[in-house]
Amino acid sequence: MSSGEIKALVFDVFGTVVDWRTSISRQAAEFGAKHGVTADWDKFADDWRAGYGAGMAKVNSGEDEWKIVDQIHRERLEVILDEYGFPNINDDELTEFNKAWHRLDGWPDATTGLTRLKSKFIISSLSNGNIALLTNMAKYANLPWDAVLSAELAGKYKRHPRAYTKTAELLGLEYDEVMLVAAHNDDLRGAIKAGLKAALVTRPDEFGDAKKPDLEPDPDFNYFAKDFHDLADQLGCD
Amino acid sequence: MSSGEIKALVFDVFGTVVDWRTSISRQAAEFGAKHGVTADWDKFADDWRAGYGAGMAKVNSGEDEWKIVDQIHRERLEVILDEYGFPNINDDELTEFNKAWHRLDGWPDATTGLTRLKSKFIISSLSNGNIALLTNMAKYANLPWDAVLSAELAGKYKRHPRAYTKTAELLGLEYDEVMLVAAHNDDLRGAIKAGLKAALVTRPDEFGDAKKPDLEPDPDFNYFAKDFHDLADQLGCD
Incomplete structure (x- = not known):
């Protein structure tokens, strides 16, 4: 039944498509200035x-009921604002600042690289971010998705297999006709284990100097590229 | 909490955005020619x-388990191919022809009108068509959705209220911040009943001479336009 031919590329988003750390740091600095707080804003990010990881782990384990990433971000935000010495902030302003995660800048190759890949493949998000977050982000960062899909639609977060398989099913494709593109080896291992293909695209600057990025693929990954244009070249896109 | 301001426009697709009847009739004529069958292909469409309506009604009533529109189309196709005197056709070819519904042409104003509306609003499908069908159709007909949403994600078909409310929730919006755009008054009544806003866009040629289209809005609809450009003008889009 399956040709094994790649028909859709599905993308991890935070870190792979968008530079969350610089974008959050910048918006946090503006928010801090407004409220008279100074801090290391990269560390705040x-x-x-x-x-994020802790909140999702509680959902996948069943300890917490399903909650969207906006809610996970919000709960964490209330904790760290206190730790960073912010004054009391009203609910509407918190809701708005929490949407900083909807306003993340793409890596420099994101829009142009995705546009090239779109000429030959279906391209979709496959993020743990919720649909509203991903939709607003696509508009903000000009990400030309054919479809906006999310672990939210599976009710399980990556790296749970259902997050990957549900996405392929929604696209009407066999699992091995779908390739996950991500900057994180553990995400790609999750995709492989679920029956999808995997492409590592390295993002050496994702974590600044706070954490080492993944720069080497596992041997069973299908592609290994330094950015979306490199991947487009390897996949024979114009 | 809700401003009542319209933030997203969600669109019925079959008949409202794309001209399903002409597109299916043309593809059916090609399929008939290949297999030596002549017929009135508008009637075949x-x-x-x-x-379609009968299949969805059985799902919403609980008589049938959930099935996607691709499957509803496929079951109906097998019945009518027999009625029209087609010879036996192999499974792969049936699957491919069934995807005629993924290859529907937009009305002449679809791409340019949606692009104008997208400059000011989130625009998304809200169709009974499944995600795979809508994703492939968007690529084929160049429909610039911000998100591809479907009754499939609610597990209930329009006019069930959950199809409308689930879509607003996935977009992170209050119900009255979302307006359904459709060519069919009963769909718009379903949206209003579920708490959304409603805009009738007339499509006088949808059914050819087979059935009368809706050309007059109910008094409680919010907008009434003759095409997407007219709607964009009324909504103050560039």
């Missing part, structure tokens, strides 16, 4: 991000 | 389409 890392501290905010630290709630 | 209407007969194929006739399975």
Whole structure:
């Protein structure tokens, strides 16, 4: 039934398509200035991000009921604003600042690289970010998705296999007709384990000097590229 | 909490954005020629389409388990090919012809009108068509959606209220911040009943001479336009 031919590329988004750390750091600095708080805003971004994996793990384990990433971000935000000495901030302003994650800049090759890849393949997000977040981000960062798909539609977060297989099913494709593109080896291992193909695109600057990025692929990954244009070249896109 | 301001426009697709009848009739004529069958292909399109409402009604009533529109189309196709005297056709070819519904031409104003509306609003499909069908159609007909959403994600077909409310929730919006754009008054009534806003865009040629289109809005609809450009003008888009 399956040709094994790649028909869709599905993308991890945070870190792979967009530079979350610089974007959050910049917006946090503006927010801090408004409220008279000074801090290391790169570290603030890392501290905010630290709630993300923990929040999703509780959902996948069943300890917490399903909650979208906007909610995970919000709960973590309330903790760290206190730690960083922010004054009380009203609910509407918190909701708005929490949407900083909807306003992340693409890496320099994101829009042009995705546009090339789109000429030959279906391209879709496959992020843990919720649909609203991904839709607003696509508009903000000019990401030309054919479809906006998310772990939200599976009710399980990556690296749970269902997040990958549900996405392929929604696209009407066999698992091995879909390739995950990501900057993170553990995400790509999750895709391979679920039956998808895998392409590592390196993003050496994702974590600044806070953490080492993945720069070497596992041997069973299908492609290894330094950015989306390199991947487009290897996949024979114009 | 809700401003009541319109933030997203969600679109019925079959008949509102794309001209399904002419597109199916043309592809059916090609398919007939290949297999030595002659027929009134407009009528064939209407007969194929006739399975759609009946199939969805069985799902919403609980008589049938959830099935996507591709499957509803396929079951109906097997019945009418027999009625029209087609010879036996192999499974792969049937699957391919069934995807005629993924290859529907937009009305002349579809791409340019949606592009104008996209400059000011989030624009998304809200169709009973499944995600794969809508994604392939967007690529084929150059429909610049911000998000591709479907009743498939609610597990209930329009006019069930959940199809409308689930779409607003996935977009992170209050129901009255979302307006359905459709050529069909009953769909718009479903949206209003679910708490959304409603805009009738007339498509006088949708059914050819087989059936009368809706050309007059209910008094509680919010907008009434003759095409997407007229709607864009009324909504203050560039």
